[in-house]
Amino acid sequence: MERKAGERKYREVADDLRRRITEGEFSEGRRKLPSERDLVEQYKAITTSAMTIRQALSVLRDEGLVESRVGSGWYVAEWKPIVRNALDRLFPDRWGEAESMWDVDIEGRRLDVEDLRVQLAPAPPEVARVLGVGPKVKVWHRDRRYVVDGVPVMRATSFIPDEFARGTQITESDTGKGGVYARLREAGHGPVGFREQMRGRSATAAEVDDLRLAKGATVIEQHRIARREDGRVVECSRMILDASRYLLVYDFEA
Structure with a gap:
């Protein structure tokens, strides 16, 4: 009591x-x-x-x-929360018209991408299972930190099978307008369905350093998979968000 x-x-x-x-x-x-x-x-x-x-x-x-x-x-706090509306930002008309999903989130605020690393390497075992590839098969890793108005807000790592990314800008630092999903669609592998899972937890020591968080801060760990029409997973992502910087919104029509 x-x-x-x-x-x-x-x-x-x-x-x-x-x-x-x-x-x-x-x-x-x-x-x-x-x-x-x-x-x-x-x-x-x-x-x-x-x-x-x-x-x-x-x-x-x-x-x-x-x-x-x-x-x-x-x-x-002087910080204006990033309003992250998953149903809006993943709508094909957004990236299909060469608009970045981040344009939806930040509404004209300054966005910088730091510590960008693009490499072809074996996927972690859990990622390989999701992508449906063998444990030693190399996939494209796109790892980066997003900074809004000078403040680190998210670390994101995307994994794309080489058979879908090969010969596209996905393998380059700049994926071009519309990002990864636009390039996948141009290559005939455009995603038509998404699934996201999220959980809140305390930040690890590495995440505290990476996102410049206070000790004991809360992060949102978000996992997303994108599927093409035949059900094949064409991309999976792992994102670590500073929970204090985001407002997550989900709009549904009855």
Whole structure:
């Protein structure tokens, strides 16, 4: 019962702080939140524990509403979440008309691709099974880090069988307008179906370094496979997203 009561307290504090932030109490020019000591005083009717205040702030940090600056305190986050609508971004009219799926996500914001590596090499065993190739068969690996407005937001690795990528720009650094899926379609292997799986988890030490995350940060691990009309998998991807930078949206028609 004590644990549940403590959980209610930090969520109650988080809910009220969220309300104050969305109502503009900490507006432009005054984005810094009160110190943890001051917040304990402000919420003393709910809790007198600094740990409870920190838990509440961590909730808002994971939602992308606040950020901690070492030696300075807590601030309302200036970051605008990346709205990632899977059904919209994977719609063939997007990449079919030579529009990058990232154009859908970032809406004109600055996008940089860093640490790009393209190579023909054996696929990891679990990837080989998904692609339907032998364990020693080489496939194309496209590994890169995406940076939006100077902030690393995602590490993505795509795997494409050589028989589908050979002779296309998929094997080059720049895949051209429309990206991998447009090139696959031009080669007669255009995907008609997709499946995505996602799970949230704590970032590994390597991911903390790669995406410049806070220790203990949450990431979204996303796996996607793309199938052509006969059911053959033409690409599978593994993506690691900084959970605090994204808003995942799914629209459905009744």
